[in-house]
Amino acid sequence: MLADSKTIDELLKNWDPEPDSLRIQVTDLQHSYGSGDAEKQVLFNNHLSIPAGEIVIMTGPSGSGKTTLLTLIGTLRSVQQGSLKIMGQELNGLSAAKIVNLRQEIGFIFQAHNLFESLTAYQNVRMSTELLSKNEKESGPEIKAILKRLGLGERIHYKPKNLSGGQKQRVAIARGLINRPKLILADEPTAALDAESGREVVTMFQELASQTGCTILIVTHDNRILDVADRIVNMVDGRISSNVMVQRSSTLCSIIRGFPAFSELTASNLTAVADSLQLRRFTKGESIIKQGEVGREFYVIAQGSVDILIDGKPVNRLEAGDYFGEVALIKDQPRNATVTATESTACFMLSKVDFQSIVDASPPFEDEVRRAIFDRQ
Amino acid sequence: MKTPIAWRNLTHNKRKLAVAIAGVAFAVVLMFQQTGFENALFDSTVEVVKQTRCDLLLLNPARFSLSSELRFNRNHLQLAAGVEGIKSAHPLFIDNTVALFHAKEPTNPPKPRPIRVLGVDPKKALFHSVEITAQMPKLEEPDTALIDRLSKPEFGFSFQDRQLVGNTQGSLLGHPLEMVGTFKMGRDFAHEGNLIVSQKNFSKYFQYRGADPLAVVDLGLIQLDDPGESDLVLRRLGDLMPEGVTVVTKEDFIQREVGFWSASTPIGIIFKIGTVMGFLVGTIICYQILATDISDHLSELATLKAMGYGTAYFRRLVITESLILSGLGFVPGLLLSLVVFEINAQATGLIMAMTVPRAMFILLLTILMCLISGWFAMKKLISADPASLF
Numbered sequence: 068m069l070a071d072s073k074t075i076d077e078l079l080k081n082w083d084p085e086p087d088s089l090r091i092q093v094t095d096l097q098h099s100y101g102s103g104d105a106e107k108q109v110l111f112n113n114h115l116s117i118p119a120g121e122i123v124i125m126t127g128p129s130g131s132g133k134t135t136l137l138t139l140i141g142t143l144r145s146v147q148q149g150s151l152k153i154m155g156q157e158l159n160g161l162s163a164a165k166i167v168n169l170r171q172e173i174g175f176i177f178q179a180h181n182l183f184e185s186l187t188a189y190q191n192v193r194m195s196t197e198l199l200s201k202n203e204k205e206s207g208p209e210i211k212a213i214l215k216r217l218g219l220g221e222r223i224h225y226k227p228k229n230l231s232g233g234q235k236q237r238v239a240i241a242r243g244l245i246n247r248p249k250l251i252l253a254d255e256p257t258a259a260l261d262a263e264s265g266r267e268v269v270t271m272f273q274e275l276a277s278q279t280g281c282t283i284l285i286v287t288h289d290n291r292i293l294d295v296a297d298r299i300v301n302m303v304d305g306r307i308s309s310n311v312m313v314q315r316s317s318t319l320c321s322i323i324r325g326f327p328a329f330s331e332l333t334a335s336n337l338t339a340v341a342d343s344l345q346l347r348r349f350t351k352g353e354s355i356i357k358q359g360e361v362g363r364e365f366y367v368i369a370q371g372s373v374d375i376l377i378d379g380k381p382v383n384r385l386e387a388g389d390y391f392g393e394v395a396l397i398k399d400q401p402r403n404a405t406v407t408a409t410e411s412t413a414c415f416m417l418s419k420v421d422f423q424s425i426v427d428a429s430p431p432f433e434d435e436v437r438r439a440i441f442d443r444q
Numbered sequence: 445m446k447t448p449i450a451w452r453n454l455t456h457n458k459r460k461l462a463v464a465i466a467g468v469a470f471a472v473v474l475m476f477q478q479t480g481f482e483n484a485l486f487d488s489t490v491e492v493v494k495q496t497r498c499d500l501l502l503l504n505p506a507r508f509s510l511s512s513e514l515r516f517n518r519n520h521l522q523l524a525a526g527v528e529g530i531k532s533a534h535p536l537f538i539d540n541t542v543a544l545f546h547a548k549e550p551t552n553p554p555k556p557r558p559i560r561v562l563g564v565d566p567k568k569a570l571f572h573s574v575e576i577t578a579q580m581p582k583l584e585e586p587d588t589a590l591i592d593r594l595s596k597p598e599f600g601f602s603f604q605d606r607q608l609v610g611n612t613q614g615s616l617l618g619h620p621l622e623m624v625g626t627f628k629m630g631r632d633f634a635h636e637g638n639l640i641v642s643q644k645n646f647s648k649y650f651q652y653r654g655a656d657p658l659a660v661v662d663l664g665l666i667q668l669d670d671p672g673e674s675d676l677v678l679r680r681l682g683d684l685m686p687e688g689v690t691v692v693t694k695e696d697f698i699q700r701e702v703g704f705w706s707a708s709t710p711i712g713i714i715f716k717i718g719t720v721m722g723f724l725v726g727t728i729i730c731y732q733i734l735a736t737d738i739s740d741h742l743s744e745l746a747t748l749k750a751m752g753y754g755t756a757y758f759r760r761l762v763i764t765e766s767l768i769l770s771g772l773g774f775v776p777g778l779l780l781s782l783v784v785f786e787i788n789a790q791a792t793g794l795i796m797a798m799t800v801p802r803a804m805f806i807l808l809l810t811i812l813m814c815l816i817s818g819w820f821a822m823k824k825l826i827s828a829d830p831a832s833l834f
Contacts, residue, residue, distance in 0.1 A: 185456030
């Protein structure tokens with residue numbers, strides 16, 4: 068009935084990353100350009116937490132503030148108001164010297180290649196390794212390997228003048244990736260590339276993310292690479308309008324589709340539900356809902372088991388894949404039973420508020436759920 | 445070794461590099477030209493003293509410069525000759541202002557011009573120049589003179605042909621004078637040419653100096669038994685000499701003369717201003733080159749900033765570029781200056797000497813010039829904003 072338990076284990080494990088493992092932590096970030104009468108606020112109350120190893124794609128219309136956010140995260144702009152931590156380091160008020168050091172842990176890939184015309188592809192990449200004062204014996208083979216990997220094996224010692232636009236962009240990408248940075252910030256990295264090299268670049272992104280745990284933030288409009296995103300952040304008018312963990316969302320969808328309550332939902336409603344689900348963990352013996360209280364949440368057991376008690380007497384035991392509290396979504400009735408965890412238990416929870424907002428967005432959804440939930444009772 | 449990005453960026457575009465080198469070289473030539481003329485002023489002025497064999501000089505204390513015609517009594521020289529440690533004391537007679545001289549041609553003679561006339565005892569080897577010493581016996585003849593080959597051509601002599609010059613008739617103060625040979629001394633800012641005559645002939649031409657034209661001396665040339673004892677003899681002589689005559693070492697005399705021209709005449713200051721102008725022009729050219737180079741690479745340099753290169757790195761980068769530029773510009777500038785000096789020397793008869801310390805001084809100015817412009821250009825680089833790259 069449920070997806071394999073390993074997938075669920077993985078999902079639950081990564082649900083709430085430790086604050087220490089967050090590579091980017093944006094809290095109530097505001098930003099304005101200009102001053103006095105000309106002051107124009109471009110970022111409003113933004114919050115964003117991104118753990119290590121995640122590939123984030125940022126989209127949004129131009130002027131939505133995504134570039135400003137990207138440059139703030141990249142330490143290229145000073146934080147004015149709010150908190151912004153990268154690699155655990157608060158950027159608000161950080162000294163210039165420390166910012167320079169921090170930049171060495173960030174790989175930048177700009178839309179323009181910005182290569183020195185006077186240097187060969189190899190030397191341009193070397194400008195990056197020299198920052199870490201690696202000697203050439205060590206860095207030389209690495210540089211050659213990465214250029215070869217990006218299809219520039221024959222042109223390692225060519226100057227930019229003799230490279231095509233796509234080849235130049237790949238040299239710039241090699242320069243951004245060579246030091247295996249903890250954070251990669253890329254602005255339309257694949258725009259100048261053909262499908263094949265674009266794919267090679269994002270495959271490298273994925274490898275880096277999974278092997279070195281580096282976090283990659285890509286601003287792009289290139290639909291061809293959306294599939295690599297763990298998370299898609301959409302910005303509108305200076306605010307993060309949606310922050311969807313696509314990877315988790317699709318895993319969740321496949322999991323909850325297995326639940327009888329949701330098996331008949333359309334794909335879009337399923338995704339909406341998956342995105343609204345919150346994870347709740349309970350210890351053994353902990354009460355999840357209490358008889359007589361007004362219920363506002365609906366639960367699906369992801370892991371563990373619970374006892375249903377009416378007037379203190381156990382009447383039933385529910386296991387992973389079962390659900391309870393569904394009446395709360397439709398009616399404001401007091402709970403008719405108490406539910407207690409019999410072991411360490413994890414449940415996906417859908418609150419009435421979130422449920423209502425999905426209903427508002429898609430009225431037929433309510434019917435789907437009503438039918439799904441109540442037809443089976 | 446780190447990637448030599450300063451060198452690569454400067455030399456990448458050959459055409460721009462050529463323009464940059466030409467610009468700096470131009471400033472170098474300008475500065476060499478100005479200091480060259482300033483030095484030529486000093487060198488040429490004291491050349492006559494440098495060429496004479498002497499350790500100490502006797503002169504009228506009021507003689508503030510070589511060209512001021514203030515003299516002292518010849519008796520004082522004879523007094524000095526007897527002092528212990530002095531090998532010889534000979535007079536040098538100099539006359540300038542009224543010595544109107546020109547080549548005497550049968551038709552259309554050139555206008556007479558003042559020339560400096562040096563009167564010496566032809567039996568004594570008073571000049572270092574072997575050429576002069578060898579020709580001294582010729583001056584024993586009446587109405588004979590040696591003429592400086594570097595004298596102004598306007599006197600009417602074709603100095604290129606020594607043989608011809610040697611047999612040309614001239615006219616000094618209206619009296620005929622036969623050129624019996626030539627020598628090399630050079631003009632300066634006060635004198636257009638030089639003649640050497642015997643003191644006997646000198647007295648004949650310059651009778652206006654008094655009943656005995658040789659009774660007053662311009663410079664007393666004193667040679668010592670031991671040149672190392674010059675301080676000792678100087679003091680001994682100084683105690684002995686009455687008012688109206690003073691004694692100085694050859695070095696002090698040269699320095700005093702240079703000091704007079706450098707500080708008390710506007711000429712020295714004019715050339716200093718010229719040097720400063722060259723320096724400023726060079727600084728502007730150099731700034732233009734460095735600033736253009738930085739603007740051309742602004743986004744690449746901003747990328748380096750984003751990568752984590754700090755301010756110190758960019759300082760080093762610009763300083764390196766400045767030093768490369770000064771080096772690349774100085775060498776052709778020096779070579780070109782040598783050519784220009786030669787042309788100047790031939791055109792003016794001035795002594796345009798390129799010495800190692802003088803070349804080093806200009807090299808230092810060139811480096812300073814490039815560093816100052818680098819400092820200004822750096823501001824542009826420091827303001828490069830990596831946030832503008834996104």
